[in-house]
Structures are given as C-alpha cells and as structure tokens.
Amino acid sequence: MRSSLFVKIYLTVLASLAVVAIASGIFVRMGMEREHAGWSGRRDAFIAAMLPADSDPALLQATVQRLSAAFDADISVYGPQGRLLAAAGRPVPQDEIGLRRRMHPGGHHLLVSRLPDGRVVAARLRMPFGPVGRTPLAYLALIAAAIGLAAFPVVRHLTRRLEALRQGVDRWGEGALDTRVSVRGSDEVAAVAASFNRAAEQIERLLAAHRSLLANASHELRSPLARLRMAVDLDADAQSGPVRDEIVRDLAELDALVEEILLASRLDHIEKLESVEPVDLLALAAEEGARSGVDVSGEPGVVSGDPTLLTRLVRNLMQNAQRHGAPPVTAHVGTEGGSVVLKVRDHGPGLPEGTGERVFEPFFRPKGRSETAGGWGLGLSLVRQIALHHGATVRHELPSGDGACFVVTFPATS
Numbered sequence: 197m198r199s200s201l202f203v204k205i206y207l208t209v210l211a212s213l214a215v216v217a218i219a220s221g222i223f224v225r226m227g228m229e230r231e232h233a234g235w236s237g238r239r240d241a242f243i244a245a246m247l248p249a250d251s252d253p254a255l256l257q258a259t260v261q262r263l264s265a266a267f268d269a270d271i272s273v274y275g276p277q278g279r280l281l282a283a284a285g286r287p288v289p290q291d292e293i294g295l296r297r298r299m300h301p302g303g304h305h306l307l308v309s310r311l312p313d314g315r316v317v318a319a320r321l322r323m324p325f326g327p328v329g330r331t332p333l334a335y336l337a338l339i340a341a342a343i344g345l346a347a348f349p350v351v352r353h354l355t356r357r358l359e360a361l362r363q364g365v366d367r368w369g370e371g372a373l374d375t376r377v378s379v380r381g382s383d384e385v386a387a388v389a390a391s392f393n394r395a396a397e398q399i400e401r402l403l404a405a406h407r408s409l410l411a412n413a414s415h416e417l418r419s420p421l422a423r424l425r426m427a428v429d430l431d432a433d434a435q436s437g438p439v440r441d442e443i444v445r446d447l448a449e450l451d452a453l454v455e456e457i458l459l460a461s462r463l464d465h466i467e468k469l470e471s472v473e474p475v476d477l478l479a480l481a482a483e484e485g486a487r488s489g490v491d492v493s494g495e496p497g498v499v500s501g502d503p504t505l506l507t508r509l510v511r512n513l514m515q516n517a518q519r520h521g522a523p524p525v526t527a528h529v530g531t532e533g534g535s536v537v538l539k540v541r542d543h544g545p546g547l548p549e550g551t552g553e554r555v556f557e558p559f560f561r562p563k564g565r566s567e568t569a570g571g572w573g574l575g576l577s578l579v580r581q582i583a584l585h586h587g588a589t590v591r592h593e594l595p596s597g598d599g600a601c602f603v604v605t606f607p608a609t610s
Contacts, residue, residue, distance in 0.1 A: 205355060209347045213340040240309050247273065249313040257282045269307075269321040276314030288318040357385050365392065373400040469502045469585055477506070477536055477606070478529040484510045485527055488518065490540075494529035497536035499606040501586040509582045510538070512575040513602055517542035521599055534608035539593075541601040552592040556580045579604070 247259060256273065260282040264271045270285030278290060293308055293316060307319045357380065364377035376396060379389045477497045484507065485492035499506070510527070517525040521542025528539045547555060554560050558577040579602075583590045588606040595601040 205351045209351065210340075210344050213343055216340070239307075240311065243309045243317050244311050247311070247315075247317065249311075249315070253281070257284075260284045263319075267319065267321060269319045271317065271319045274316045274318070281315070286320070288320050293318050357381075357389075361385065361389055361392065364389075368392075368396055373403065469505070471502050471504075472500055473503065474498050474609070475501055475503050475506055477510075477538060480507060481510050481527050481529055481538065484514060488514050490514045490518075490525045490527055492527045492529070494527075495531065497529050497531055497538075497606075498609055499536050499586070499588075500609050501606075505582045505585065509579050509604065510540075512579050513538075513540040513604075516540075516575045516579075516602075517544075517600070520544065532605070536606040536608075538604040538606075539601055541595055541599055543597070543599040546594070546598060546600045547592065552594075555592065556590070576602075 246263065247256060251259070260271050260273060261284045263269075264284030270288060271283065272280060272288040273282045274290065274293075275281050280287065288306070292306065305321045307321060309317045309319075311317065361377050364375050368375040373396065376393045377389045379386050379393065475498065477499050478492070478494050479496070480503070481494075482492045484490070488511070514525065514527065517540055521544030523543065525540070525542045527541075530537050530539075551560075556576050556579070558574050580590050583604055586606060588604055590602060590604045593601045593603050
C-alpha cells in the first residue's frame with residue numbers, strides 16, 4: 197500500500213510502547229531517588245550513633261576497626277579541619293572524598309557520610325552498602341522491544357488481509373468481474389470480504405443477464421428485419437419513389453444497428469482475441485478508403501490483431517467522419533516512437549466543446565442535436581472497445597483549422 201496501513205499501525209504500537217516505557221522509567225526513578233534519600237538519612241544516623249563526637253581517640257579507633265572488619269572495607273574518619281582522626285585498612289585520601297564518582301578503579305564503592313558535628317566518614321567498600329541505584333530504563337526498553345517484535349506478525353497479518361482485499365477490489369474494478377477475495381477468520385475484515393464477494397457475485401449475475409438479454413434481443417430482431425426487407429424488395433414494382441427509399445434506408449440503418457449491438461455484446465464477453473495475426477494497417481486502411489472514398493496516405497505499419505475487428509475499427513472511423521463531418525475525409529498511417537498511429541480527419545464543424553471524450557459513449561447525442569440528425573450510435577464506442585482489445589488507445593484531437601481528428605495508437609510489435 198502506498199500509504200502503508202501496516203507501517204502506520206506498527207509505528208503507533210511502537211510509539212505507544214516507547215511512551216509507556218519512558219513514563220514508567222521516570223516514575224520508578226523518582227521512587228528510587230526518594231528511597232535512596234531515606235536510606236542515606238538512616239545510614240548517617242547509624243554512623244553518628246556508632247561514632248559519637250565525644251568518643252576518646254582509642255575508643256574511636258577501636259570502633260572504626262570493628263566496622264572495617266564487619267564490612268570488609270577501608271574506613272577513614274576526618275575531623276572538621278581535615279585532620280585524620282581514625283583509620284582502618286588503607287586510608288581514603290581526601291582528594292577522593294570530594295569526587296562525585298562513587299565507583300572507583302578495581303570495583304570498589306566509595307561511601308561518604310558527613311556527620312552533624314562536621315566530621316567526614318569515608319569508606320572504601322568491595323560490595324555496595326545499601327540499595328543499588330540501577331536504572332530500570334534498560335529493562336523497560338527490553339520489554340518494549342519484545343512486545344514490539346511480538347506485535348509485528350499480528351499487525352502484518354491484519355494489514356496483509358486488508359491489502360489482499362484492496363487488490364481484489366482493484367482487479368474487479370478493472371473489469372475482472374469473476375474476481376473474489378478469500379474470507380479468513382470471523383472478524384470485521386472477513387465480514388467486509390464476504391460482503392464484497394456477495395456484491396460482486398450479484399453484480400456479475402446482473403450484468404451477465406443484461407448482456408444475454410441484449411444479445412438475444414438483437415439476434416431475434418434480425419429475422420423480422422430480414423422479412424421486412426424481403427417484402428419491400430418483392431413489392432418493388434408496386435411501391436416506388438421517396439417512401440420506398442426511406443423505408444429501405446431505415447431498414448438498412450436498423451440492420452446495421454443490430455449488427456453493432458451484437459458485436460458490442462460479443463466484445464463484452466471475450467477476454468482475449470480469438471484470432472491474432474500481423475496486419476498491415478496501411479493496406480487495410482487503403483482498402484477501406486477505396487470502398488468509401490477516403491484518401492489514405494502514410495507508410496506501412498504492422499500491428500498484431502484480429503483482421504476482422506481492425507477492419508471494423510477503420511470502417512467505423514471513416515463512416516463516422518463522412519456522416520458527421522464534411523469532405524475531404526483523410527486517413528493517415530504512420531509511426532511514432534515505435535508505435536503505429538492511425539489518424540482519420542474530416543473538415544466539418546468539429547465536435548461541440550467538452551464532448552471530445554463523451555462521443556465514445558454508446559448512443560451519445562450532443563445537446564441541441566435533433567432526433568433527425570441522430571447521434572453517434574455505437575460506432576465510436578465500438579472503435580474504443582476494439583482498440584482496448586488490441587492494447588491500443590483512441591482519442592480525439594483538435595486539428596488546425598476546422599473538423600475533427602481521431603487518433604488510434606497501437607503498441608509497438610516485438
């Protein structure tokens with residue numbers, strides 16, 4: 197997905213975990229600081245009780261030695277003026293007492309306690325004395341990372357199902373009406389997939405029924421039209437003149453319309469062309485031009501396709517130009533960037549503004565055009581259908597001067 201839902205959901209999960217971890221770490225650290233402050237006060241009170249200010253030097257030295265042996269530590273007691281009063285083990289230099297660092301080389305921990313009477317007790321311990329102030333952020337980060345890794349397959353599974361659903365809808369929208377998506381699970385995504393399948397099946401059934409009805413109706417119309425044409429021909433001596441000529445033209449138009457409807461219905465039902473072979477578009481256009489009186493020019497251009505359908509495409513473009521435009525009508529075949537291009541142009545009034553795309557709609561009639569003048573029928577609609585089945589495109593161009601120009605671009609052949 198271009199705007200990946202998976203990335204958004206997963207980043208949201210990770211961001212939530214990071215916020216929870218940081219907030220938890222802050223609260224835990226604040227609690228540990230309060231605990232450490234309470235412990236420091238009790239520790240200083242204990243040391244002050246063990247080393248009272250009025251102790252004689254011999255008793256002070258004996259007490260310091262007992263504490264040193266009990267805690268396996270080097271202990272030094274300094275007076276308010278910095279004079280060493282008592283020491284056990286290696287003395288702790290005064291320059292180390294002022295340092296903020298509490299972990300010294302060799303893995304020793306330095307404990308400094310300042311008594312109310314101004315004395316300073318410094319102890320170099322091999323093991324920490326009191327609670328260890330380790331930060332919990334590393335543990336919280338580890339927990340968040342573990343949850344994030346566990347959430348990855350869950351989020352990916354959900355978004356992969358949504359992506360599969362989107363791809364199915366795209367394929368169905370492109371015309372593959374038999375597309376269905378897999379229904380897995382019993383959650384909301386599965387419900388949406390099942391609803392899509394039901395809707396797609398219903399629409400496909402309705403369209404199939406519509407196409408079948410249209411094809412059958414068009415086919416059935418051919419029989420009465422043929423009988424009417426035969427009756428007019430048999431009664432040619434009794435009926436002559438403008439009325440008969442009008443009847444013949446109307447029957448011919450109806451017959452052509454039925455044929456176009458049948459062809460449009462057939463093109464709707466096929467997914468790929470039944471007969472594909474190399475076709476020289478210039479030769480085909482020249483043949484149709486000679487039949488309809490259209491001047492054809494250009495250079496040979498070979499396209500791959502169904503000759504019958506390509507002939508119908510060229511014929512419809514020429515007949516459309518003659519019917520709705522004005523002479524001279526010309527056709528040109530050339531190559532542009534490896535593609536074969538067919539252009540059919542007339543010199544009539546051109547298309548009304550804003551109708552360049554709408555003329556490819558079936559039975560389109562521009563605003564203000566009378567019923568007598570008629571519309572574009574299925575001619576240009578069939579041109580676009582045939583072009584699409586050949587991988588080609590068709591468009592309307594505004595030529596210099598009057599008239600209309602329709603351009604069909606076929607892909608380059610390998």
